[in-house]
Every structure is written in C-alpha cells, then in structure tokens.
Amino acid sequence: MTAPDETFTGRAIVAGITEGEALVSTETISGFGGIDPSKGTVIEPRHELFGVCFTDKVLVFPGAKGSSGWSGFFQSTRLMGTAPRAMVFNVMTTKAVLGAIVTRVPSVVECTPDPVAAIRTGDWVRVDGDRGVVTILRRAA
Numbered sequence: 001m002t003a004p005d006e007t008f009t010g011r012a013i014v015a016g017i018t019e020g021e022a023l024v025s026t027e028t029i030s031g032f033g034g035i036d037p038s039k040g041t042v043i044e045p046r047h048e049l050f051g052v053c054f055t056d057k058v059l060v061f062p063g064a065k066g067s068s069g070w071s072g073f074f075q076s077t078r079l080m081g082t083a084p085r086a087m088v089f090n091v092m093t094t095k096a097v098l099g100a101i102v103t104r105v106p107s108v109v110e111c112t113p114d115p116v117a118a119i120r121t122g123d124w125v126r127v128d129g130d131r132g133v134v135t136i137l138r139r140a141a
Contacts, residue, residue: 008118010111011092012132014100019137020085022123023057025049026116028091031070031099040082058127059084060119063091070095075102086127088115088134108132 027048029035034044040055055077064070077083087100087107100107106129115134119125122140126133 006118006136008088008108008111008113008115008134010088010108010132010134012107012129013092013097013109014087014103014105014107014129016086016106016129017126018058018086018106019124019126020056020058022060022119022121022125023049023052023054023084024116024119024121025059025061028062028065029059030066031064031073031095032067034066035073035077037073037076037082038080040077040080040084054084055082056085058086058088058125060088060115060125061090062116063089064093064096064099066095068095071098071102074099078103078105086129088119088125088127090114090116108134
C-alpha cells in the first residue's frame with residue numbers, strides 16, 4: 001500500500017499511463033546544448049546529471065531552461081528512440097509543455113507536494129497523464 005505522501009497531484013499535460021524508474025534532477029534542464037538527443041544523455045558540463053542517460057526513465061525535474069529549441073531537441077529524442085518514458089516537472093513553461101507534447105510521453109506538471117523534493121532517483125513510479133497523478137510504487141533500495 002502506498003502512503004498518502006507518496007502520491008502527487010498536478011495538471012495532466014500529455015495523456016497516457018506508464019511506470020518506470022525515476023531519474024531526478026534538482027536543476028532545470030536545457031534542451032538546446034544541454035542534451036544529446038542521439039544518446040538520450042545530459043551533456044551540459046556543470047549539470048548534476050552530466051553524462052547520465054534519461055532514455056526510458058521517468059524524468060523528474062524542476063522545468064526547462066534556455067531557448068525555444070528545447071522542444072525540438074526533446075522531439076528529436078522521440079524520433080531517435082532515446083526519449084524519457086515520462087516527464088514530471090514543477091514549472092509549466094511553453095517550452096517544457098511543448099517539449100512534453102512533441103515527445104509524446106505521459107506528462108504531469110505543477111504537482112503537490114513537490115515531486116522533485118520527494119521522489120528519489122531509482123524509485124519506481126507511475127505517471128498517470130490522464131488524471132494528473134504521480135505515485136511512488138516502490139522506493140529505491
């Protein structure tokens with residue numbers, strides 16, 4: 001049974017329901033120049049996830065930073081088969097929402113409580129992009 005503090009309610013952005021391993025960043029992510037869509041990795045040198053692959057992970061992060069190229073770079077991850085499994089982010093901006101839409105993965109935004117503070121990398125989570133609910137199903141060991 002999942003404890004109440006392990007469920008997060010927000011705004012559904014992209015429909016769909018999926019489960020997967022969480023990859024959490026406390027830093028915003030830059031699309032243009034910040035990720036390598038061919039490998040599904042963060043390439044921004046000073047980023048805490050530098051060199052880490054987000055392919056097939058539930059990407060939990062504060063939001064997008066940088067130019068409007070963000071959405072194009074994340075769309076490229078879908079086209080190249082390196083996209084995250086789902087996205088959960090705090091701050092809704094046009095670039096982040098458009099990026100989630102063109103990536104076509106279940107996405108939830110503006111959750112309470114704060115998923116970035118509560119979800120840990122390696123946790124197994126369910127993202128319900130139909131209802132806007134994110135649930136921790138199993139904590140990482």
